[in-house]
Amino acid sequence: MYLLFEESGQFKTGTILSEAETSLQVESSSGKRIKIKRANVIFTFKDVSPLHLLDQANELSKELDIEFLWEISPKETFNVTRLAKEYYGDDAGTVEQTALLLFLHDHPMYFHRKGKGLYAPAPEExxxxxxxxxxxxxxxxxxxxxxxxxxxxxxxxxxxxxxxxxxxxxxxxxxxxxxxxxxxxxxxxxxxxxxxxxxxxxPNALAVHRQKFLAIAFPRGTANPEIPIPPIEDLPTATVEAFSVDDISTTEVDDAFSIQHLGDNQYIFGIHIACPALVIDRDSPLDLAARKRMSTVYFPGDKIPMQHEDVIKTFSLDAGKHSPALSLYVTADIATGEILNEETKLERVFIKENLRNNYLEDVLTAEALESTDADIPYAELFKPMWRFSKFLRAKRDERRGKPEKNDRVEYLFRLEGSPDDPDSIITLDPRVRNAPIDLLVAEFMILCNSTWAKLLASLGLPGIFRSQQQFGRVRMSTHALPHHTIGVEQYAWTSSPLRRYVDLFNQRQLIAAVKHGVSARLVAPYKPKEIDIFSIISQFESIYTLYLTHQARMERFWCLRYIQQQHLSEVEATVIREELVRLKDIPITTSIAGLPELEKGTSIRIAIDKIDLYNLTFEARLLKILDTAIVDVDIEDDLSDTLPENLSLDEIETEIEVDSSVESNPEIAPNPDNILNTSITAEINKKD
Incomplete structure (x- = not known):
């Protein structure tokens, strides 16, 4: 006896070997012996070979008309055997029944299955x-x-x-x-x-890069919401006049310097930081707007500010204004480098002038600053600052265990035309970051950030600190720890509250410290171990990495456009490691497949071809080895330290100074407007 049964939604045939009350032992058509439930049996038969039944039934079913079957079928639930007799007559056999079964089963729109071998025609509607x-x-x-x-x-x-x-x-x-x-x-x-x-x-790859970034970072547009600025509290007026030092295109001036000569070699150095935290209270509309952005975004030719334009205008340290400022006064002996006193004040400071470093770096050379006879502008400010900064740097180098290298070349990205137009002319201006004006400004920013980090820690106030072990990456935390690369006991971002939310957070805590001293813990906006602080750190790191990634991609895009605009088919490059090389005079790297094993720092000449502005790649091949001398520079270390942690060298190869090599000069985030015309690295290194 044979049977037709259903298994896993398929109809199969087999030979019955034995039967029980609820199951059967069957040898399938493939020769496999299986046990099946009686409920899965459709019917038994003996007039057709089980090996040929399904093939014969499928062939016969091709002659059936589904519309006709639906018309003649009973309107109630029926057994397929009944329909077979009505359709084929009383002599309908196993093949005919099986053909109808397979056909009805394949047309569920016309016939609804109601059980084993049972179907009902679908209602007409x-x-x-x-x-x-x-x-x-x-x-x-x-x-x-x-x-x-x-x-x-x-x-x-x-x-x-x-x-x-x-x-x-x-x-x-x-x-x-x-x-x-x-x-x-x-x-x-x-x-x-x-x-x-x-x-x-x-229209072009640049538009794609920009739209992809804006859709993720600013899905509702880049316009800042209009939020009224609360009145600023009355503040005492400082007795000093301050000078800022920034790039010529800077509009968000967030720091300035002053000096007071006490006699002999003793001076009071003032570091004055714009103070928007005076009106941006925790969880206020202004605070929530800034927190949503976390940082100003910079890329060649353009920026997206963190703060609303009205906030920037109100608190930017622009020349001719008495601006609200959080001021650090450091009394020091510039002959010995000894710090005699530190004091932080909340006050209004008159900004005498906004100085531009592209002018100053030509006249404030190391020789001129060291000379007693050289006639240089603002000598009464910069000569004492220079002498003191050398002591500050020496102290950091001692703690670091090695001198800091600042001889790396950076590039200013200058666009003639719209930043949205890939045909805008790009100019790359090289700039060595060890210019005296950059070095002294960097030292005073490090002094400010480390001193205020110490103030927060001494009062037990939670802040957002940055630290680094000797061979680790930079970390953000709520407690102060040493920063090995910078060479300080503690470090926090505090000097850029107009453009970075972490600085704004820390500034609110510092204001509480200035106003309330040892009791600041009781009234500070943020209390120890608040979960919200860790949320801010996590959100900042995520958003900031997104911004840096976009900056890097845009810099790489404009490097490739520079190569195209200059019609460069051959360039010199320097080996970084293995197949990775950095182009000379263009801040971009690439991998050269099959590059022979060469020492790090080897100069080579390469051919450039097939520039892809969407994938930001190009093909390069070795033409000639120019010089096998090893360059005395930490090329690989510089590059690896510049990348955000979730990026690889292959993904983004332009240099972003994010961690150790940047913080050593310390403005980690791109400084406001410099990035409009400069590379990220040049911008970051201004100060922090």
Whole structure:
């Protein structure tokens, strides 16, 4: 005796070997012996070979008409054997029954299964609705296929033109439009942005890079909300006049310096920091707006500020204003480098002048600052600062265990034209970061950040500190620890509250320290061990890395455009490690496949080809080895230290000074407006 049974949704045949009350032992058509439940048996038979039944039934079912079957079938639930007799007559055999069973099973829209061998015809209204849905699906499939072919041919269907930009960052993946586009992407073997560029949905690769970043970082646009600025409390007026030192394009001036000569070699050095925290209370609308952004974003030719323009205008240390400031006064002997006193005040400071370092670095040379006879501008300010800064640096070097290297060349990125136009002319101006004006400003910013970190720690006030073990990465935490690379006992970002949220956070805590002293812990905006502080740290690190990644990509883009605009087909490069090289006079790196093993620092000449402005890559091949002498510079260390932790050298190879090599000069975040015309590295190194 043979049987037809169902297993895992499939009909199968076999030979019955033995039977029990609820199960059967069966040898399947494939020769395998199995045990099946009696409930899974459709029917038994003996007039047809089980090896051929399904093939014969499938062949016979091809002659059946589903519409006719639905018309003649009983309107109630029926057994397939009954329908077989009505359709084929009383002599309907096993093959005919099986053919009908398979056919009904394959047309669930017409016949609903009600049990083992039992079916019921679909009600007419349900069947008609199902037919309409089926037809709609068929038409959609045809439309999807047509759109796919259009995309492959480089054609944008007119009805899809308005939604195409959303395919870059926020596609509705349930629509046939997206499915057609995705099919085209797969067929062409390219990425989504590449096909969008091919279809001219975006005018150029620069627009794609910008839109991808804005969609993630600023999905609701870059405009800052209009929020009224509360009145500023009355503050005492400082007796000093201060000078700021910034790039010529800087508009967010957040620090300035003053000096008072006490006699002989003793001076009071003033470091004055813009103080927006006076009106930006914790969880206020202004605070929430700044916290949402966490930092100003910088990239060649443009920036997206953290603070609203009105806040910047109110608190920027612009010349001719009595600006609210948090001031650190350090009394020191510039002959010995001894610090005699430190005092922090909340006051208004008159800003005498906004000095520009691109002018100062030509006249404030080391020789001029050391000379007693040299006639240099603002000598009464910069000569004492220079002498004291050398002691500060020597002390840090002693703690670091080695002198700090500051002879690396940075590049200013200057654009003639719109930052959104890839045809804007890019100029790369080299700048060595060991200019005396940069060094002395950096030392005073380190002094400010480390001193105020010490003040917070001494009062038990939670802050957001930065620390680094000897061979570790820089970490952010709520307690003060040594920073090995900088060479200080403690360190915190405090000098850039107009453009970085961590500094704004710390400034609020410092104001409490100045106003309340030892009782500051009781009234400070943030108390020890508050969960919200850790949330701020986590949010800042995530957003800041996103910003730095975009900055790096934009710098790499403009480096590639520089190569194109200068028609450079061959350039010199320096080996960093293995196959990784850095181009000479262009701040960009690349890997050269098959590069022979060369010493780090070896000079080579390479050919450049196939620049890809979307993937930010180019092909390079070795032409000639120029010099095998090892350059005395920590090339690999510099590069690896500059990358955010979740990025690799292969992903982003332009140099971003994020950690040790930056903090040693210390302005970690790009300084406000310098980045409009400069590289991230040049901007960061101004100060912190």
């Amino acid at each position: 349900i069947l008609q609705a199902a037919k309409l849905a089926q037809e709609k699906k068929r038409l959609q499939a045809e439309q999807q296929q047509q759109w796919t072919q259009d995309f492959v041919k480089g054609i944008v269907p007119e009805e899809l033109r308005s939604i195409m930009p959303s395919f870059l960052t926020n596609p509705d993946k349930n629509t046939i439009a997206w499915k057609a586009f995705a099919d085209a992407v797969n067929e062409l073997g390219i990425q989504v942005p590449e096909l969008l560029l091919k279809l001219n949905v975006f």
